[in-house]
Amino acid sequence: xxxxxxxxxxxxxxxxxxxxxxRFVPANADYAARVRSSFDRxxxxxxxxxxxxxVRPGYCAIELPYRNDLTQQHxxxxxxxxxxxxxxxxxYAGFTxxxxxxxxLTVEYKLxxxxxxxxxxxxxxxxxxxxxxxxxxxxxxxxGEDGGKRTLCAIMQQSLIVLSGKSDG
Amino acid sequence: xxxxxxxxxxxxxxxxxxxxxxRFVPANADYAARVRSSFDRxxxxxxxxxxxxxVRPGYCAIELPYRNDLTQQHxxxxxxxxxxxxxxxxxYAGFTxxxxxxxxLTVEYKLxxxxxxxxxxxxxxxxxxxxxxxxxxxxxxxxGEDGGKRTLCAIMQQSLIVLSGKSDG
Amino acid sequence: xxxxxxxxxxxxxxxxxxxxxxRFVPANADYAARVRSSFDRxxxxxxxxxxxxxVRPGYCAIELPYRNDLTQQHxxxxxxxxxxxxxxxxxYAGFTxxxxxxxxLTVEYKLxxxxxxxxxxxxxxxxxxxxxxxxxxxxxxxxGEDGGKRTLCAIMQQSLIVLSGKSDG
Amino acid sequence: xxxxxxxxxxxxxxxxxxxxxxRFVPANADYAARVRSSFDRxxxxxxxxxxxxxVRPGYCAIELPYRNDLTQQHxxxxxxxxxxxxxxxxxYAGFTxxxxxxxxLTVEYKLxxxxxxxxxxxxxxxxxxxxxxxxxxxxxxxxGEDGGKRTLCAIMQQSLIVLSGKSDG
Numbered sequence: 223x224x225x226x227x228x229x230x231x232x233x234x235x236x237x238x239x240x241x242x243x244x245r246f247v248p249a250n251a252d253y254a255a256r257v258r259s260s261f262d263r264x265x266x267x268x269x270x271x272x273x274x275x276x277v278r279p280g281y282c283a284i285e286l287p288y289r290n291d292l293t294q295q296h297x298x299x300x301x302x303x304x305x306x307x308x309x310x311x312x313x314y315a316g317f318t319x320x321x322x323x324x325x326x327l328t329v330e331y332k333l334x335x336x337x338x339x340x341x342x343x344x345x346x347x348x349x350x351x352x353x354x355x356x357x358x359x360x361x362x363x364x365x366g367e368d369g370g371k372r373t374l375c376a377i378m379q380q381s382l383i384v385l386s387g388k389s390d391g
Numbered sequence: 392x393x394x395x396x397x398x399x400x401x402x403x404x405x406x407x408x409x410x411x412x413x414r415f416v417p418a419n420a421d422y423a424a425r426v427r428s429s430f431d432r433x434x435x436x437x438x439x440x441x442x443x444x445x446v447r448p449g450y451c452a453i454e455l456p457y458r459n460d461l462t463q464q465h466x467x468x469x470x471x472x473x474x475x476x477x478x479x480x481x482x483y484a485g486f487t488x489x490x491x492x493x494x495x496l497t498v499e500y501k502l503x504x505x506x507x508x509x510x511x512x513x514x515x516x517x518x519x520x521x522x523x524x525x526x527x528x529x530x531x532x533x534x535g536e537d538g539g540k541r542t543l544c545a546i547m548q549q550s551l552i553v554l555s556g557k558s559d560g
Numbered sequence: 561x562x563x564x565x566x567x568x569x570x571x572x573x574x575x576x577x578x579x580x581x582x583r584f585v586p587a588n589a590d591y592a593a594r595v596r597s598s599f600d601r602x603x604x605x606x607x608x609x610x611x612x613x614x615v616r617p618g619y620c621a622i623e624l625p626y627r628n629d630l631t632q633q634h635x636x637x638x639x640x641x642x643x644x645x646x647x648x649x650x651x652y653a654g655f656t657x658x659x660x661x662x663x664x665l666t667v668e669y670k671l672x673x674x675x676x677x678x679x680x681x682x683x684x685x686x687x688x689x690x691x692x693x694x695x696x697x698x699x700x701x702x703x704g705e706d707g708g709k710r711t712l713c714a715i716m717q718q719s720l721i722v723l724s725g726k727s728d729g
Numbered sequence: 730x731x732x733x734x735x736x737x738x739x740x741x742x743x744x745x746x747x748x749x750x751x752r753f754v755p756a757n758a759d760y761a762a763r764v765r766s767s768f769d770r771x772x773x774x775x776x777x778x779x780x781x782x783x784v785r786p787g788y789c790a791i792e793l794p795y796r797n798d799l800t801q802q803h804x805x806x807x808x809x810x811x812x813x814x815x816x817x818x819x820x821y822a823g824f825t826x827x828x829x830x831x832x833x834l835t836v837e838y839k840l841x842x843x844x845x846x847x848x849x850x851x852x853x854x855x856x857x858x859x860x861x862x863x864x865x866x867x868x869x870x871x872x873g874e875d876g877g878k879r880t881l882c883a884i885m886q887q888s889l890i891v892l893s894g895k896s897d898g
Contacts, residue, residue: 265462266469269438293434294479295560300435301497302475309470310463328470329695330719332501332670332839334866334886336859351884352843356694357667357721359841361884377858377868379841379886381668381719383695391464498864499888501670501839503697503717505690520715521674525863526836526890528672530715546689546699548672548717550837550888552864603800604807607776631772632817633898638773639835640813647808648801666808670839729802 246280246319246350253279253318256390260317263391264310272307274314280350282314287343299339304346304364304376308333311348312360312380317390319353325388329357331380339375341366348378358382415449415488415519422448422487425559430483432560441476443483449519451483456512468508473515473533473545477502480517481529481549486559488522494557498526500549508544510535517547527551584618584657584688591617591656594728599652601729610645612652618688620652625681637677642684642702642714646671650686650698650718655728657691663726667695669718677713679704686716696720753787753826753857760786760825763897768821770898779814781821787857789821794850806846811853811871811883815840818855819867819887824897826860832895836864838887846882848873855885865889 250256254277261267261274267284270292276283284307286292286299294300309328317326348362362378419425423446430436430443436453439461445452453476455461455468463469478497486495517531531547588594592615599605599612605622608630614621622645624630624637632638647666655664686700700716757763761784768774768781774791777799783790791814793799793806801807816835824833855869869885 260464263464264469265458265460266472269460289434291434291438295429295432296494296496297560300433300475301478301500302471303435305474305478305502306469306471309474325465327465328504330501330503330668330717331470332499332886333474334499334859334888335497336866352841352881359843359884374859377866377886379668379839379884381841391466499837499886501717503690503719505697521672521712528674528715543690546697546717548670548715548837550672598802601802602807603796603798604810607798627772629772629776633767633770634832634834635898638771638813639816639838640809641773643812643816643840644807644809647812663803665803666842668839668841669808670837671812672837673835729804 246353248279248318249321257282257314257317260390261310261314266306267310270303270306272310275345277314277318279318280315280353282311282318282348284311284346285343288341299344301333301335304335304339304344305331305333307344307346308348308362308364308376308378309380311346312362312378313382315348315350315360316358316382319350319358320384323387325385325390327383327385329381329383331378333376333378335376337366337373337375339364339366341368341373343367356384358384415522417448417487418490426451426483426486429486429559430479433479435475436479439472439475441479444514446483446487448487449484449522450517451480451487452514452516453480454512454514457510468513470502470504473504473508473513474500474502476513476515477517477531477533477545477547478549480515481531481547482551484517484519484529485527485551488519488527489553492556494554494559496552496554498550498552500547502545502547504545506535506542506544508533508535510537510542512536525553527553584691586617586656587659595620595652595655598655598728599648602648604644605648608641608644610648613683615652615656617656618653618691620649620656621683621685622649623681623683626679637682639671639673642673642677642682643669643671645682645684646686646700646702646714646716647718649684650700650716651720653686653688653698654696654720657688657696658722661725663723663728665721665723667719667721669716671714671716673714675704675711675713677702677704679706679711681705694722696722753860755786755825756828764789764821764824767824767897768817771817773813774817777810777813779817782852784821784825786825787822787860789818789825790852790854791818792850792852795848806851808840808842811842811846811851812838812840814851814853815855815869815871815883815885816887818853819869819885820889822855822857822867823865823889826857826865827891830894832892832897834890834892836888836890838885840883840885842883844873844880844882846871846873848875848880850874863891865891
């Protein structure tokens with residue numbers, strides 16, 4: 223079972239001054255359990271060894287331990303894998319605010335790769351910038367952590383769509 | 392060994408009227424072997440079961456058979472996996488035009504997801520729109536193929552950087 | 561009055577093999593007049609001297625004669641002005657397919673600048689890649705034309721939202 | 730003459746906890762004067778009535794009073810005009826960190842429009858996320874201000890290229 227862990231400290235460099243959780247009220251008290259259940263059904267997250275690290279209203283963090291089979295040709299984590307955890311973090315940040323009968327799909331995202339994605343593990347964080355009834359916009363960052371030191375390696379902007387009346391899986 | 396296959400017909404819907412290969416002259420006659428060798432060193436491509444399907448100057452196609460462990464919570468291929476093959480297709484489309492002593496890194500890309508990524512397999516195609524000495528810009532599409540019928544499920548715009556004097560792996 | 565002109569030849573370099581108009585059936589026979597009327601109400605298009613050059617189902621072209629007051633510090637057309645005509649071309653390409661009681665808003669777009677935007681005039685072309693009931697996805701290109709010779713200077717990917725039951729202006 | 734004004738309070742909602750100026754050291758002590766001089770040569774900024782509001786190392790803000798001739802068909806500020814001030818703010822945020830003999834060009838940006846761009850004036854803020862020798866990555870926000878109340882109406886991610894040895898205009 224995936225549990226929300228305290229082992230990931232939210233990264234404050236590009237964060238909101240106040241925590242995102244102070245700004246957003248989830249429509250569904252059960253939001254964290256719904257996110258965990260949905261995450262567990264993402265075969266791709268299991269395949270790459272990603273773990274749900276933190277869930278709060280409008281916020282989600284995912285961690286990914288380094289593995290050799292996640293790389294591109296230089297031995298860094300492949301941009302597609304980086305985007306997979308960034309996309310899931312953004313999707314679940316948005317999903318925390320959805321009503322119980324709605325599901326989430328990614329409409330689009332854009333990822334800038336700032337530094338090689340390497341280290342003991344990657345941490346993707348995302349937060350909701352604009353919640354809407356139809357579209358939800360998020361921002362995310364991916365950090366590489368090596369011996370406790372974090373380096374920002376990617377930033378994301380993402381649009382999600384709220385699928386009302388659609389079960390999540 | 393990964394071999395360039397003829398089993399993927401280039402998709403013409405959003406393609407150039409003339410083939411990309413007519414427009415671009417590779418700096419390195421050995422370009423296809425270099426792409427295959429580099430692709431084989433991408434652990435992430437092996438992990439997800441992606442295969443290099445076609446390489447021409449300024450163009451690359453990658454195919455990905457459907458697997459349950461590549462999915463998001465609705466059973467479609469995860470957007471991060473879709474972007475992984477789109478990103479690699481774009482990177483190698485650009486790499487075909489690079490000089491022998493240069494390597495490639497993705498600077499950024501943007502992906503619009505147009506339809507659920509499903510079917511027997513996905514096919515990512517990308518082509519160079521603007522080759523440059525420092526930056527190379529590509530466009531890509533990802534199709535889901537089900538019983539021979541193709542559906543466009545994602546489009547990409549991507550920037551690559553040419554790393555001169557850097558070995559590819 | 562702005563009239564649809566034949567003076568802009570659709571640029572075929574990055575175009576569909578068949579014309580976009582063959583693929584799309586407008587929901588509203590009056591689509592071209594609606595686009596022209598809406599375009600005429602865009603103060604920003606008037607301010608910069610942009611002109612609606614061509615409208616077909618799922619397609620729109622806008623031309624912009626060069627002026628010194630449209631520039632950035634090097635004397636090229638400012639990226640924001642380039643994006644203004646690309647965004648309007650994409651928005652109206654989508655709008656041609658909307659029902660009579662719906663309006664259009666841009667959700668997001670991404671622009672890659674490939675070459676300095678200069679010449680006697682710029683031409684922005686956009687076409688619908690994916691029409692949907694809620695979201696419409698377009699692609700666009702902007703060309704600089706100098707003495708009849710065209711250079712691709714920007715490419716765009718854009719998401720539009722269909723605002724049902726909202727008047728266009 | 731455009732002067733750096735104190736009339737724009739940096740918007741803290743999506744800002745760094747510490748000011749950007751604490752993190753970045755400009756390569757050129759004269760950075761603010763260089764930005765102002767370059768901004769004054771942007772014909773497009775003059776045309777739309779934009780004003781340089783604040784410049785610090787790695788940070789720039791631009792304000793734009795509302796005018797009827799800057800609108801799209803619903804009377805909101807046109808997305809292209811929104812992107813023009815966002816793009817210039819990002820470009821000059823980066824330019825503050827450039828050496829004296831280098832110029833700046835936008836490679837690409839992506840803009841999400843979150844709310845109608847309206848109010849007494851718009852304020853675009855941008856900051857450097859990753860300074861590099863060749864590429865500089867920024868993030869930006871555009872706010873609509875109405876009677877002192879600010880609404881976030883757009884967010885941007887942008888890549889700039891450092892043109893070494895090229896005069897700025």
